[in-house]
Amino acid sequence: MAEALSLSKVFNTQAGWYRGDFHAHTNYSDGEHTPDELVEVARAEGLDFIVVTDHNTISAFVEFGDQREVLVIPGMEVTFRDGHFNVFGVEGWSEWMEGFVHDRDIGERPGRAPSDILRQTSALGLLNSLNHPLLEPWEWRDGAAEMGDVHCVEVWNDPSWPDNIEANPKALKLWTKWLNAGCRVTAIGGSDYHRPEPKPGEDKPPERLGLPSTYVYA
Numbered sequence: 001m002a003e004a005l006s007l008s009k010v011f012n013t014q015a016g017w018y019r020g021d022f023h024a025h026t027n028y029s030d031g032e033h034t035p036d037e038l039v040e041v042a043r044a045e046g047l048d049f050i051v052v053t054d055h056n057t058i059s060a061f062v063e064f065g066d067q068r069e070v071l072v073i074p075g076m077e078v079t080f081r082d083g084h085f086n087v088f089g090v091e092g093w094s095e096w097m098e099g100f101v102h103d104r105d106i107g108e109r110p111g112r113a114p115s116d117i118l119r120q121t122s123a124l125g126l127l128n129s130l131n132h133p134l135l136e137p138w139e140w141r142d143g144a145a146e147m148g149d150v151h152c153v154e155v156w157n158d159p160s161w162p163d164n165i166e167a168n169p170k171a172l173k174l175w176t177k178w179l180n181a182g183c184r185v186t187a188i189g190g191s192d193y194h195r196p197e198p199k200p201g202e203d204k205p206p207e208r209l210g211l212p213s214t215y216v217y218a
Ligand SMILES: [Zn+2]
Pocket: 077, 084, 131, 132, 138
C-alpha cells in the first residue's frame, strides 16, 4: 500500500540547486492527472521536485507511491473567495483544516477568513505562500493578513493564462514594495498546472508543469 507523503524521507543527500514547481493540482481537486500521472509529467519535464497543492484537500497524498526520481512535497492550496495561498509541509489532517473536505469538493468554507488560517499554519511552523496575489478574480483581498505570516509570494504564476501577462509583473512590483518596506518575503514561481491541454473552448496556449520553475539550494 502507498504511504502518505512524508517530510522525513531523504532522496538525495547532495547539496546543490534543485529545480521544481511549487504549485500543481491533481484530480483530487480540479486537475486532470492522477497523482501517478502528475509525477510522470514531472519526471518527463526533468524536475527534481513538485509540491502537490490541491484546493482545500490533501486526499491525494496517499496515492503517491514511493517516488525515487521526483521529490513530492505535500502541500495544500487554501482556497477562499478572498484569496488563495499555498501551505507547504502539510503532513496530515490537522485542526486548522476544520471544515475542509476529504473529497473533490472545492467549495467555500463559510465563516473562515484566509488570514485566520495563515496565522494558524504560520504558528505551526508551516510555510505560507500567497498565490497569484493580483490575478483577478482570484486575487488576494483579505486586508487582515499579517505580513509576518506571509513567507513566500508567487510572483510568477501560470504564464499561459492571458491575464497573467499583466498580473505577474504587478506581483513582482508588490514583492519589491514589500522588500523595500523591510518584509523578508521569498519570491517563488508556480505553474498552477491543471491539465496538459486547454479545456474545450478555451482560447489559450497549453499549461506546462515546471513553467515557471523555481530553483532551491538544499
Ligand atoms: Zn489559486
